[in-house]
Amino acid sequence: MFDPDIAPSGTLLGLLQRGRGDGTLHALTEQRAPALAALEQCVLRDPRGDWQVEARSLYYARLYSELEGGLDGIEQHLFAPEDLFDTDEHRTGLALSVLGHLAGYGRGDALRLLRAYAARGGNWEWALDELALRDDDAGLRALAPAVLGRFPATEDGDAELARALREAYEPRPWRLWAEDPVHGPRVRAAREQQSFDRWQRQLRPAGPAPGWSVRDVLTWAQDGLEAHPPVHRDAPAARCLAAVAGPEDRPELLAAALRGPEAARAAALRHLADRSDPGVYPLIEAAADDPSRLVSRAALDSFSRMRTPDALTRARVWARRDDGLGAAAARMLALLGGPGDADAVLAALRRVVRTDGPDADGLDVLVEGIGRLTIRCAAPVLRHLYRETSSSHLRGVAARSLAATDPKFGQGFAIECLWDCEESTRELAAHHAATKDVRVLAQLRRLAADPAEEAEVQTAVRGRLSTPEPHV
Incomplete structure (x- = not known):
């Protein structure tokens, strides 16, 4: 996974990289030039550790609009010489989003830049998907010669076009x-070739077939690991075992x-x-510390998915450990445990947090458990995570747990959460932010009128605006 270089949380750049609401609020009071420079650095050097669970594009686009920022830096980045050989979507994906x-806010220069990049850029598929949502039919039809010209009229070119x-x-341009x-x-x-290829793959399955035994499935899994390059088949093999294994196969x-x-x-x-076999617990305990990462990961993943009372009892014993199995057990208690846990x-x-920092794997489950169990004395560590984590996903989980454990959440972090990069965090803030702060009602009205805002957020915002505040 990409490991971004994140600035300290007390700096404007650090706040913007994290997608915090305070980043927007500070940028709007900062001098325009340094604010735009920090914003542009975030857009051109994606700060997210995992772009699949963290949002930033709408957050940065809103700030570009507020600061009336130009797009010269983005244009130079998109059409830099690296675009000819660096095919990683991570380099340009955030800028295109x-x-x-x-473009959705009506910026014609953004629309023209997307069209130019779809015609000539390396990550043209992403640009085309963005245009499919915002451009008109005439603009999309005009791109056909440039996009289809990327694929020579040969057998290989036609195959690449079908791919x-x-x-x-977004299928709209192709239609x-x-x-x-x-x-x-x-x-x-x-399109016809695409359908034919799918039909051929269905006729020639590469995996297990009817009549395979338990030994055949286990051999198939091991053969994949020994292939070049290796193919990890342990998870699909486990699903196949569910279909072929019977009680008589348990000893094997x-x-x-x-x-x-x-x-x-x-x-x-x-x-x-997966079958909650009573004999699996000593096997998991032995495998958790195995030198093979494949084996230890399978042991921890398998235990984490168990939901039986026996598994919960075992988790209460293992949670005292300070290794991977202890961490998995603690996460199970966070998900399923009771007040006694x-x-x-x-x-x-x-x-x-002490040993691995505010961005450690698995923290989100523990933080969610703190909120579920309403552990009020955990509020200080939750506030620390909220401020310091570079993951906007984890920050949102921390905010939800603070709402359940910290009586001062509505007057504190909930207010800045109205400007947060994550949709679910803004929705949470719409329910909790205290309207005594003059900024809150103004931001609620902006979110209600913003056509780019998510429907869930707008529903929460409009519900809050239509409900009179209680007199204190």
Whole structure:
């Protein structure tokens, strides 16, 4: 995973990188030039650790609009020489998403830049998806020669065209091009090829077939690990075992989970845990510290998915450990435990933050458990995580738990959460932010009128605006 360089949380750059509401509020009171410079650095060097669970594009686009920022820096970044050979979507994806939102706000320069990049840029598929949501039919039809010209009229070119059509997130441009009298025949042929390829894959399955035994499935899993490059099949093999394994196969599966080769052992562990086999717990405990990362990961993942009373009882014993199995047990208590498990969950949260910092894996589950169990004395560590984590997803979880544990949340963090980059955090703030602060009602009205705002947020905002505040 990409490891971004995050500035301290007390700086404007650090706040903007984290997507905090205070980042917007500080940028609007900062001198315009340094504020735009910090904003542009965030857009051109994506600060997110995991773009699949963290939002930033609407947050940055709104600030570009507020500061009336120009797009020269984004244009230079998109068409830099690296675009010719650096095909990683991470380099340009955030900038293109920001342009998409700006185009949605009516910025014609953003729309023109997206069109130019879709025609000539390396990450053209992303730009085309953004245009599919915002451009008119005429603008999309005009891109057909440039986009389709990327694929030579050869067998390989036609295959690549069919692949591009299959992987397109937004089908609208392709549908328009399929109706075009000049380009339509080729696009329709690619669509037919796509359907034919899918049919062929269904006729020639590469995985297990009816009649396979438990040993066949375990061998298939191990063969994948020994291939070049290796293919991790332990999880799909476990699903296959659910279909082929019977009670008579239990001794073989227990033996494979104890001393089988890596992938077979991992698959057997997953299967036995999914079946809540009573003999799986010593096997998980032994495998959790195995030198093989594949085996140890399978053991921890398998235990984490268990939901039986026996698993919860075992978690209460293992939560005292300070290794991976102890962390997995603490997360299970956070998800399923009762009030009596509060001390163990809080101790695990403090231990992880102290040893691994505010961005450690698995913190979100522990933080959510703090809120579920309403552990009020955890508010200080939750505030620390809220301020310091670089993950906007984790910050949102911390905000929800603070709402459940900290009586001062409505007068504090909830107010800045109205400007947060995460939709769910803004929705939470709409329910809790105290309207005695003059900024709150103004921001609620802005969110209610913003066409780019998510429906859930607007529902919460309008509900809050229509409900009179109680007299104190």
